Amino acid sequence: MGEFDLIARYFARPGPTAGATVALGIGDDCAVLTPAPGHQWLVSTDMLVEGRHFLSTVSPRRLGHKALAVNLSDLAASGGSPRVCFLSLALPKVDEAFLAGFSEGLFALADAHGVVLAGGDTTAGPLNINITIMGEVPHGQALLRSGARVDDDLWVSGLLGDARLALEVFRGTVSLPGEAFDAVRQAMELPQPRVALGRALRGLASSAIDVSDGLAGDLGHILHRSQVGARLHLADLPRSSVLGGMPEDLQRLCLLTGGDDYELVFTAAAQDRSRVLEAAREAATPVYRIGRIEREPGLRVVDGEGRLLDLTLQSFDHFKS
Amino acid sequence: MGEFDLIARYFARPGPTAGATVALGIGDDCAVLTPAPGHQWLVSTDMLVEGRHFLSTVSPRRLGHKALAVNLSDLAASGGSPRVCFLSLALPKVDEAFLAGFSEGLFALADAHGVVLAGGDTTAGPLNINITIMGEVPHGQALLRSGARVDDDLWVSGLLGDARLALEVFRGTVSLPGEAFDAVRQAMELPQPRVALGRALRGLASSAIDVSDGLAGDLGHILHRSQVGARLHLADLPRSSVLGGMPEDLQRLCLLTGGDDYELVFTAAAQDRSRVLEAAREAATPVYRIGRIEREPGLRVVDGEGRLLDLTLQSFDHFKS
Numbered sequence: 001m002g003e004f005d006l007i008a009r010y011f012a013r014p015g016p017t018a019g020a021t022v023a024l025g026i027g028d029d030c031a032v033l034t035p036a037p038g039h040q041w042l043v044s045t046d047m048l049v050e051g052r053h054f055l056s057t058v059s060p061r062r063l064g065h066k067a068l069a070v071n072l073s074d075l076a077a078s079g080g081s082p083r084v085c086f087l088s089l090a091l092p093k094v095d096e097a098f099l100a101g102f103s104e105g106l107f108a109l110a111d112a113h114g115v116v117l118a119g120g121d122t123t124a125g126p127l128n129i130n131i132t133i134m135g136e137v138p139h140g141q142a143l144l145r146s147g148a149r150v151d152d153d154l155w156v157s158g159l160l161g162d163a164r165l166a167l168e169v170f171r172g173t174v175s176l177p178g179e180a181f182d183a184v185r186q187a188m189e190l191p192q193p194r195v196a197l198g199r200a201l202r203g204l205a206s207s208a209i210d211v212s213d214g215l216a217g218d219l220g221h222i223l224h225r226s227q228v229g230a231r232l233h234l235a236d237l238p239r240s241s242v243l244g245g246m247p248e249d250l251q252r253l254c255l256l257t258g259g260d261d262y263e264l265v266f267t268a269a270a271q272d273r274s275r276v277l278e279a280a281r282e283a284a285t286p287v288y289r290i291g292r293i294e295r296e297p298g299l300r301v302v303d304g305e306g307r308l309l310d311l312t313l314q315s316f317d318h319f320k321s
Numbered sequence: 322m323g324e325f326d327l328i329a330r331y332f333a334r335p336g337p338t339a340g341a342t343v344a345l346g347i348g349d350d351c352a353v354l355t356p357a358p359g360h361q362w363l364v365s366t367d368m369l370v371e372g373r374h375f376l377s378t379v380s381p382r383r384l385g386h387k388a389l390a391v392n393l394s395d396l397a398a399s400g401g402s403p404r405v406c407f408l409s410l411a412l413p414k415v416d417e418a419f420l421a422g423f424s425e426g427l428f429a430l431a432d433a434h435g436v437v438l439a440g441g442d443t444t445a446g447p448l449n450i451n452i453t454i455m456g457e458v459p460h461g462q463a464l465l466r467s468g469a470r471v472d473d474d475l476w477v478s479g480l481l482g483d484a485r486l487a488l489e490v491f492r493g494t495v496s497l498p499g500e501a502f503d504a505v506r507q508a509m510e511l512p513q514p515r516v517a518l519g520r521a522l523r524g525l526a527s528s529a530i531d532v533s534d535g536l537a538g539d540l541g542h543i544l545h546r547s548q549v550g551a552r553l554h555l556a557d558l559p560r561s562s563v564l565g566g567m568p569e570d571l572q573r574l575c576l577l578t579g580g581d582d583y584e585l586v587f588t589a590a591a592q593d594r595s596r597v598l599e600a601a602r603e604a605a606t607p608v609y610r611i612g613r614i615e616r617e618p619g620l621r622v623v624d625g626e627g628r629l630l631d632l633t634l635q636s637f638d639h640f641k642s
Contacts, residue, residue, distance in 0.1 A: 042351035049446030125370030126447035
């Protein structure tokens with residue numbers, strides 16, 4: 001099978017490739033997009049490499065899901081409504097089973113969020129997946145990292161740390177019974193981007209970021225860009241019952257520096273507490289209050305008794321770990 | 322050096338990262354773009370892999386140029402005005418000499434075309450470069466592959482075949498004296514995207530495509546999408562004096578199936594001949610009339626005496642050649 005057959009068979013779909021947003025999709029030099037009046041575009045791009053962002057053991061279907069999910073998560077953190085994506089795929093060879101599974105997983109998630117695959121590129125080469133996602137937001141309403149204010153509440157969605165726990169099992173440093181492993185593995189391989197929550201937080205959250213490199217590091221970006229500090233309550237960090245049953249040190253590692261969580265961490269004025277809970281209910285996404293923004297720069301993590309923990313934290317860095 | 326230092330040192334520039342189009346560039350989850358009223362967005366993405374799209378012998382500076390040039394070429398073929406790009410880069414290791422050269426080459430071309438690098442991603446992994454480019458075009462004026470009409474003139478810009486000739490030298494099937502080799506190597510490594518020409522052809526060309534996989538194959542996409550055929554005059558195909566001095570068979574191979582030309586092939590009504598020449602003059606880009614669109618499907622190549630050539634042509638396919 002050649003390049004054009006491959007695109008035609010697995011990635012070009014006659015159905016939803018033209019509509020209000022996409023005037024022209026796959027099949028020309030460029031896709032043509034018509035912006036909605038009064039809106040801005042949000043754009044993000046993520047490159048996934050085997051051994052860094054996924055393991056060789058992942059199923060193609062789950063990989064297709066995850067490749068799009070990590071991009072949707074960036075869009076969610078900005079409060080965007082997803083519209084289109086562009087897929088670049090380098091493959092060592094044309095592997096039809098891989099392509100069938102990968103495209104199924106990708107399109108299932110794309111369809112769930114109304115995203116159209118409007119273009120891309122395929123080539124032979126070491127396995128590499130790059131997706132660029134575009135979404136829209138009403139003018140001036142994008143959620144940024146830079147808006148956190150002193151005394152804002154600090155919130156996080158969903159559960160933290162399961163993906164890292166799964167990685168530790170794959171690395172052989174932890175062992176888990178089959179069912180527990182399946183659960184944390186699903187967190188690692190099938191993250192659910194918090195698109196509905198991000199949208200519901202427009203005009204409400206003062207700042208937001210998605211947790212992809214670990215809570216401490218990603219929260220650090222908010223603090224840095226907002227020129228504030230934060231106090232985080234370790235005991236309030238939401239965790240699964242599987243992770244909650246692990247040794248204290250491992251829990252901390254997974255919760256604070258885990259990576260691959262794809263939850264949203266965000267700030268909002270304390271007076272908006274009930275509005276945040278209402279937005280979360282609308283978005284059918286659990287949220288938890290985990291701390292507070294402070295004037296003093298830096299991140300302080302306290303235990304259940306309010307004691308400051310001495311933590312040297314390292315968030316995930318693709319050229320360091 | 323870590324991922325964030327790398328981005329700060331080589332890719333984040335304080336100057337032109339915010340303006341009319343880019344409300345927010347590098348440094349948040351998404352870039353925020355403000356569309357110009359009455360315009361559509363054109364988007365294209367290209368992935369470059371060593372050994373497929375460039376050789377290990379290319380200088381980092383030229384590679385940075387080429388990675389953006391191939392994307393700008395897609396935009397040129399659609400008649401777009403370039404605005405922003407997004408760079409994903411997988412590198413085996415942090416190589417500062419590579420990064421310095423690569424980013425210099427990329428930014429030199431970006432600046433020449435007013436393109437802002439508004440975001441991206443970096444990771445460790447086998448060398449892979451993916452750029453997504455976005456440009457704008459007045460609503461409804463994008464040049465498409467599908468508009469060629471019977472009796473339209475067939476045009477091409479610049480010179481064809483030199484990049485392929487350079488590749489044959491690298492492959493050892495041809496040898497050239499130093500100066501001639503430098504010239505064709507420059508065509509391969511420093512292609513000049515025809516952005517000004519594409520823009521000048523808005524409302525004038527009935528169809529267009531950029532020649533990246535070889536003239537015959539890329540023209541074939543216009544014929545297929547426009548449901549027409551074409552007659553091409555081999556003797557009229559523009560070539561450098563270096564290529565013109567090569568054996569006839571090699572010339573044909575390079576001119577018709579070369580690849581990596583990044584010239585525009587386009588069609589326009591015969592009555593618009595002088596307008597096309599005027600547009601080319603405005604864009605300071607030479608153009609050549611090389612044939613005509615015909616009703617009968619397929620591509621017919623004729624020699625200087627008008628004799629039909631029997632050619633079995635194969636355009637470049639990343640999973641075949």
